[in-house]
Amino acid sequence: MxxxxxxxxxxxxxxxxxxxxxxxxxxxxxxxxxxxxxxxxxxxxxxxxxxxxxxxxxxxxxxxxxxxxxxxxxxxxxxxxxxxxxxxxxxxxxxxxxxxxxxxxxxxxxxxxxxxxxxxxxxxxxxxxxxxxxxxxxxxxxxxxxxxxxxPFRNEARMYARYALEQKPDATFAVLAQNDDFGRDYLAGLKDVLGERFDHAVTVATYEATDPTIDSQIVRLKASGANVLVIAATPKFAAQAIRKTSEISWTPMRFLTNVSVWISSVMEPAGLDAGVGIISTAYVKDPLDPAWKDDxxxxxxxxxxxxxxxxxxxxxxxxxxxxxxxxxxxxxxxxxxxxxxxxxxxxxxxxxxxxxxxxxxxxxxxxxxxxxxxxxxQVQFMRFTGKQWERFGDVRSTK
CATH class of the missing domain: 3.40.50.2300 (Response regulator)
Known part of the structure; x- marks a missing residue:
């Protein structure tokens, strides 16, 4: 007991x-x-x-x-x-x-x-x-x-707008944006920089995540005459947008959201040559970049x-x-x-x-x-070469 x-x-x-x-x-x-x-x-x-x-x-x-x-x-x-x-x-x-x-x-x-x-x-x-x-x-x-x-998406868009204006002071923007808060954040970032110019300097085409294609939106954006394209799209639609701009021989300065920069699921399906020159941002190391070979x-x-x-x-x-x-x-x-x-x-x-x-x-x-x-x-700009992304410039604050 x-x-x-x-x-x-x-x-x-x-x-x-x-x-x-x-x-x-x-x-x-x-x-x-x-x-x-x-x-x-x-x-x-x-x-x-x-x-x-x-x-x-x-x-x-x-x-x-x-x-x-x-x-x-x-x-x-x-x-x-x-x-x-x-x-x-x-x-x-x-x-x-x-x-x-x-x-x-x-x-x-x-x-x-x-x-x-x-x-x-x-x-x-x-x-x-x-x-x-x-x-x-x-x-x-x-x-x-x-x-x-x-x-943050909004901060990323601000950087794209500032860089585009540095290169093209008279830049006009075409934006492919998902029709939700994801896409709207990129529009808000552009407006933060463009201010009163936004209404006459930006043309927007939206899509739904369930849409089969965004080809018609890209054709419509080209017709706007914009010389800068911002692709605020998830991977499937980002690949379609890159491929379509190439097919219709539209060559604006192109920016791609950094959530869709993957080579295997975006750049390759779009066609590697079609993505040459696209600009995005990086905050992580790319394991394929030779700069990190011994890192x-x-x-x-x-x-x-x-x-x-x-x-x-x-x-x-x-x-x-x-x-x-x-x-x-x-x-x-x-x-x-x-x-x-x-x-x-x-x-x-x-x-x-x-x-x-x-x-x-x-x-x-x-x-x-x-x-x-x-x-x-903080992020750093990068540009697609047709084979990989190459970083350029200094690390910048996104604020």
Whole structure:
């Protein structure tokens, strides 16, 4: 009897002294940190699903090294087909059934917008959102959201406008834009720079993510007489736009959103020669760039790819983005220690100071703060040669 009482007392004591983070914290036990995301593994932008595949692989690597502070990270990555109502359904499942601690790197502007109020009502952080929409950097509107390790779309558009005007002071702009917040952010960035000139200097053609083609939009934009084209489109439509401008012999100065710069899924389908001279921006190292041949950071990334994503296309920069996002989250969770409450995780995510990542370009650092939900605000211009992207100029602030 005494031994049974002693055993029961010992068990009770063990429960009491178990780390506080493992008690009453959704998604957290003494052995696991459970997090969730949605990705378009199917649907019109399934190419973006590579990001989720890379992030799942990253945390497999982290777990093989022993996890974070003794806990394994369980990233539950669900398909939403790039359909916002499905994103809401899957996110509810993650929060209410899987009981994740927080949402990490879910893909899409409209999709993260659709789930934000629900997550706020549940006090669930929305960390490192896979969208460059500038609104996710507004803590008044999205207090629990932080943008991922990428340049904001609006800031990127400002840079394109300034560069175009440097080269062509009388520039007129044609813009192919997705008909949602993603496309509207590029228009807002152009307007920031052009001001009152915007209405008569910019012609816009929009498309829906479900459209089969944007050929007619490109023909219409050429008819405007614009000498600058900004392609604010996801990979499928970006490839179509590049190919169509070549087919109709339209040769404006061309800018391409940096979410669609992949050689394998955009430049090759468009035709490599058709993309010669296109300008975009970079904030990550291109593993194919000879400049990084002996770079330790790139070597580490290649080792990760070889072991954890052996079938992955190393030309797809979303594997680099997934690696960077995973590394930033690992930094945050390490900083949180054993206090894995949602409040402390959010506090640590907003306390990143001059964090250098091995796959970010030199000089670009991750910084956040209570009023700064935009981790990356520096980029470098690059131009497509027909074989690869070549960087030019200095690293610039996107502000």
């Amino acid at each position: 005494r031994s049974r009482i002693a055993a029961a007392a010992f068990a009770l004591m063990a429960a009491v002294v178990e780390p506080a983070a493992a008690q009453n914290q959704p998604g957290v036990t003494s052995a696991e940190i459970r997090i969730g995301q949605t990705m378009p593994y199917s649907g019109p932008v399934s190419a973006f699903g590579i990001l989720g595949k890379g992030e799942v692989a990253y945390f497999k690597m982290v777990n093989d090294r022993g996890g974070i502070n003794g806990r394994k990270v369980n990233l539950i990555s669900l398909d939403d087909g790039y359909v916002p109502p499905k994103t809401v359904e899957q996110t509810r499942r993650l929060v209410e059934s899987d009981e994740v601690s927080f949402i990490f790197s879910s893909m899409g502007t409209a999709h993260n917008t659709a789930i934000s109020k629900y997550l706020q009502s549940k006090k669930v952080p929305q960390l490192f959102v896979a969208s460059g929409a500038s609104k996710f950097g507004d803590p008044a509107q999205f207090p629990l959201a932080i943008m991922g390790v990428m340049a 330790p950071g790139v070597k580490g990334w290649r080792d990760y790819m070889a072991k954890y994503v052996p079938d992955g296309d190393i030309r797809d920069s979303n594997f680099v983005n997934g690696y960077n996002n995973g590394m930033v989250l690992e930094h945050v969770l390490k900083a949180a220690g054993d206090d894995l409450s949602r409040d402390n995780i959010m506090e640590q995510a907003l306390s990143i100071k001059d964090l250098e990542l091995p796959m970010l370009l030199p000089g670009i650092k991750v910084n956040t703060g209570p009023g700064d939900h935009l981790p990356v605000e």
